[in-house]
Amino acid sequence: MTTSEAPARIAVTGLAVMGSNLARNLARHGFRVAVHNRTNARTKALISEHGHEGEFVPAETLDELVGSLQKPRQIIIMVKAGAPTDAVIDELAPLLEPGDMVIDGGNAHYADTRRREAALREAGLHFVGAGISGGEEGALNGPSIMPGGSKESYEHVGPVLEAISAKVNGEACCVHVGPDGAGHFVKMVHNGIEYADMQLIAEAFDLLHRAGGLTPAEVAEVFRGWNTGDLESYLVEITAEVLAHVDAETGSALVDVIADEAEQKGTGRWTVQEALELGVPVTGIAEAVFARSLSGRASQREAARAALGVNEVVASRDDSLVEDVRQALYASKVVAYAQGFDQMRAASTEYGWDLDLGSTATIWRGGCIIRARFLDRIKEAYDRNPELETLLADDYFRDAVRTAEDAWRRVAVKAVQSGVPAPGFVSALSYYDALRSERLPASLIQGLRDFFGAHTYRRTDREGSFHTLWSGDRSQIDA
Ligand SMILES: NC(=O)C1=CN([C@@H]2O[C@H](COP(=O)(O)OP(=O)(O)OC[C@H]3O[C@@H](n4cnc5c(N)ncnc54)[C@H](OP(=O)(O)O)[C@@H]3O)[C@@H](O)[C@H]2O)C=CC1
């Protein structure tokens, strides 16, 4: 902690795990950082435990915090998303002057960020909605940062955020994403992909364990091996750690002791809700959200087991299953990312954000939960063609999914035949097949809509809208 009177460069309010680690990261990078928390005990704890790590300026009130800063002021809010963030902004804004910058690093809904940005802009203040990923460890040692807001504010805030962000090959995992809510939208999609990725990993484990007869420790070894190839990623790495962990009390694999009900704070659900609004099929993320919901419906699962009988899976060791599952996991993961990037592309058009999708891949290469080797490939794909209709159309990803196709189908069949639920793998494969179909049965859906509701249809062979007189002589009329 410092005792001099020099003003602080930046402030953090909200000192739970994320805020305190972010403040320490700032201090360790030589920024004099003012710190505040609603409950002062957290501020005191930070200073007493970590005050020696850099220059901290503790403040008991927001007023004091604002008074300790150089101008234009930069204040990072790291509190619970939703009403708490509004409460802090409402208290903070009247204390600030035009040109000051408020940076919300929480997991805010992008629509809230748009609203807050517009309101603070009216008062001459800059509001930067910055998605931050990497959890506790990332906040301390270098997170992935997705800042939105005005270009002008980024000129001030960007160098600080880039300094504390993760680095990959010397490049900061922090780039100005776009105006108003763009940063939080990109963070939301990041979390949606995180859900899809984890669901696919969980399905891979379930197949290898229950259908393939491998123990959790053996599956851990499989994942450890996968982490040296195309699948190299943080989530694959920590999957090996979790699966190998033995519960000290029971001597069983911890994964067999943890209650099988996945919780969710809501960012995955938001991703799907927004995808529905935009009309973008993010089937992998939706399946992942629903799989968590299903797992949490304990009494319904119990009733189903009682009424229908327990789903007994017969395990059979099959040497080729491991490689098939690896390929299915990679292909399904490519689909999940393709869908997430498709959603960002649609939002960029809808909100006029002009998102640079290649840069987004750059931000996610390090520091964040979905960091993975193949994000370099995504960056390269958008460098080759910034207007890519779908990642699956890029040469590299096209070849990757084509190569995996046979194995992917065998895994889907194995899942269906053995009774291991694999909604992520199966829906990713269906998406891949649907996108490539010459004809989809949507034509029949249009026919049915026209039959019961005179909703009309278009034809393949000429322009216009048509209706068949279904309850008359069934002739076709122009609609
Ligand atoms: N945990 C994680 O891995 C990640 C979290 N995030 C996001 O970062 C933000 C901070 O997360 P985390 O560190 O986990 O902390 P929490 O989300 O648990 O929030 C706790 C903090 O919010 C403060 N707070 C709550 N309500 C209010 C209020 N009405 N007014 C003022 N302060 C309030 C608390 O203050 P007090 O001590 O007084 O209760 C405390 O500092 C959240 O938005 C979260 O979604 C983003 C990425 C990863």
Ligand SMILES: O=C(CO)[C@H](O)[C@H](O)COP(=O)(O)O
């Ligand atoms: O933002 C994060 C990482 O990027 C959080 O870890 C994420 O909020 C966890 O979400 P959930 O609790 O819904 O699984």
